[in-house]
Amino acid sequence: MSDFVYHQSGSESLWEGFTRERAVEWTRVLRVHWPSWPGATAMWLLTTALQEGRPAGLADWAERAREAEDAGFTPELYDRLHRTLDAIPAIELPGHPDNEPDPRWPVHSIRAFDPVLWADWPWLVDFGWSDEEAVRLLLASRDLTA
DSSP: OOOBOOSHHHHHHHTTTSOHHHHHHHHHHHHHSOSSOOOHHHHHHHHHHHHTTOOOOBHHHHHHHHHHHHTTOOHHHHHHHHHHHHHSOGGGOTTOGGGSOOTTOSSSOOOOOOHHHHTTHHHHHHHTOOHHHHHHHHHHHHHHHO
16 A cells, blocks of 8 residues: 655655646546555545645655656646557557556556656657557557567
8 A cells, every 4th residue: 555645745745846736637637547556545535635736645646647747748648548548458459558457456456657668659649640549559569579
């Protein structure tokens, strides 16, 4: 289970380098596409924090946002990537991340995020590829190099 920081001062330091607004945006997206399962109590506290305009006090959530931003993602693009992956049956693509869920979370199916694999996705989408085409291309290239 993740460590949840209960006080605002704790969550502010976790999100150093992000504006408060950007950290809240990431929290809203990561609440749907969890990088880790913090437990029911933490999710309840997270709801309250968001209602008060505060980001998650979860270290791995802030770290995931940082990794995604470094790979060129905005909260919106990260959400689009995951919604696209949700729409593609994992059985269709051997390299689909849902075929290899994060082993740290055996009870909850948590999709691993490989920032190196997905780093070209924002660029492809910006260049005009559909979200699904870009996912399929990157997963196919991963399968070729594996």
